[in-house]
Amino acid sequence: MPQPLDAALTEVRALLLDPSLTRAVAAGRRRGHRPSVERAELRPVALKGGPRLQIATSDGARPYTRNVAAGAEADAAVDALLAEPFGNWHVETTDVTLQLRVTKSGEAQVHRSAATRPPVEPGGHDRAKEWLLDPGDEIFTEIGGSAAKRRQVDAFLRALAATLPDDLTGRLRVVDLGCGNAYLTFAAYRYLSQRGLDVRLVGVDVREDQRRRNTELAERLGWADRVSFVAGTIADAVVEPAPDLVLALHACDTATDEALARAVRWGARWVLAAPCCHHDLAAQLRARPAPAPYELLTRHGILRERFADVLTDSLRAALLRLHGYRTEVVEFVDSRHTPRNLLIRARRVEATPGSATGSATDDEQRAQYRALLDQWQVTPRLETLLADAPG
Numbered sequence: 068m069p070q071p072l073d074a075a076l077t078e079v080r081a082l083l084l085d086p087s088l089t090r091a092v093a094a095g096r097r098r099g100h101r102p103s104v105e106r107a108e109l110r111p112v113a114l115k116g117g118p119r120l121q122i123a124t125s126d127g128a129r130p131y132t133r134n135v136a137a138g139a140e141a142d143a144a145v146d147a148l149l150a151e152p153f154g155n156w157h158v159e160t161t162d163v164t165l166q167l168r169v170t171k172s173g174e175a176q177v178h179r180s181a182a183t184r185p186p187v188e189p190g191g192h193d194r195a196k197e198w199l200l201d202p203g204d205e206i207f208t209e210i211g212g213s214a215a216k217r218r219q220v221d222a223f224l225r226a227l228a229a230t231l232p233d234d235l236t237g238r239l240r241v242v243d244l245g246c247g248n249a250y251l252t253f254a255a256y257r258y259l260s261q262r263g264l265d266v267r268l269v270g271v272d273v274r275e276d277q278r279r280r281n282t283e284l285a286e287r288l289g290w291a292d293r294v295s296f297v298a299g300t301i302a303d304a305v306v307e308p309a310p311d312l313v314l315a316l317h318a319c320d321t322a323t324d325e326a327l328a329r330a331v332r333w334g335a336r337w338v339l340a341a342p343c344c345h346h347d348l349a350a351q352l353r354a355r356p357a358p359a360p361y362e363l364l365t366r367h368g369i370l371r372e373r374f375a376d377v378l379t380d381s382l383r384a385a386l387l388r389l390h391g392y393r394t395e396v397v398e399f400v401d402s403r404h405t406p407r408n409l410l411i412r413a414r415r416v417e418a419t420p421g422s423a424t425g426s427a428t429d430d431e432q433r434a435q436y437r438a439l440l441d442q443w444q445v446t447p448r449l450e451t452l453l454a455d456a457p458g
């Protein structure tokens with residue numbers, strides 16, 4: 068039932084100024100109005116000088132954070148935020164979670180629930196520390212997803228956190244290729260903007276229905292001006308300007324090759340791609356006998372497929388190195404959560420190609436790569452896609 072907005076905001080005010088506050092977010096806009104900041108996030112922090120209320124705002128160009136003392140200073144800061152025409156407030160205290168949405172007619176739709184506490188391990192440890200993104204974050208109510216997906220995405224973001232330099236600031240352009248229902252896209256936006264980066268994120272998927280659904284979700288979250296979606300193939304979708312960071316989580320089969328090729332052509336600074344199924348080289352291996360003395364490696368179908376997986380990802384990593392990327396292949400999440408748990412992680416090397424991409428020189432690496440292909444008589448899709456790219 069809608070209720071008068073003033074009364075609802077008075078309730079929000081009391082929660083924001085209550086010592087039990089854990090975090091609050093204001094975002095979105097009321098019909099016909101535009102707040103002076105796009106988003107505000109409040110949380111209590113313990114500083115040397117004592118407890119403070121931290122208020123982080125973003126005007127879309129750059130984030131701004133300040134810490135205010137309880138009392139008159141916090142009262143005034145909170146009143147100023149409540150006077151802004153935000154469309155949504157999400158407030159969490161240790162006891163209650165309140166969500167307020169301003170309706171088109173200017174009333175408040177309020178939902179209250181018992182606080183979402185992170186699950187507790189049988190041993191009593193607080194599992195929240197295991198997560199990069201707070202499991203109680205309101206975005207999960209909107210974006211849904213299974214527990215396994217949440218675990219995968221959180222682990223993927225941890226790998227991302229370990230890849231980006233700690234002192235990275237300013238604008239970051241990101242693309243999520245083969246984004247599907249955009250679980251990673253939204254979680255990545257949340258994580259990167261919480262780091263204080265000014266993020267512009269584009270999700271690409273061949274499915275138009277996903278584009279529509281994801282765009283609506285971005286609007287509901289109040290992020291539509293920073294998170295957008297394109298329906299098209301990874302190989303051809305228009306993404307402008309070129310991204311700094313390319314993500315691809317389980318893009319099917321050779322869609323991962325399309326993602327890596329796009330990243331190289333864009334000259335992306337960082338690439339994180341967790342491959343999915345690998346049918347391309349598996350089919351090429353089936354088509355001809357293995358070279359001596361490796362016949363035993365491909366004799367059994369299941370082992371041939373696993374070998375094809377290893378060969379595909381080894382060649383992908385080698386090609387990235389040959390195109391100037393320092394590249395690692397790691398397991399980003401326990402195989403309990405997904406059997407597709409490999410991650411190809413690459414960082415563009417600024418120095419002369421060959422000097423920093425590995426211990427061998429470029430020529431040696433190229434020769435090793437070529438010898439492997441000649442021996443197995445295969446052509447990886449990524450090589451074809453990068454055929455005319457500068458290496």
Ligand SMILES: C[S@@+](CC[C@H](N)C(=O)[O-])C[C@H]1O[C@@H](n2cnc3c(N)ncnc32)[C@H](O)[C@@H]1O
Binds near residue numbers: 245249251315318
């Ligand atoms: C297995 S789903 C993964 C979705 C998402 N990244 C995730 O991890 O939840 C693969 C997605 O890639 C999309 N896809 C596959 N091939 C594609 C291509 N060549 N271009 C664009 N999207 C593609 C599919 O439509 C599907 O949504």
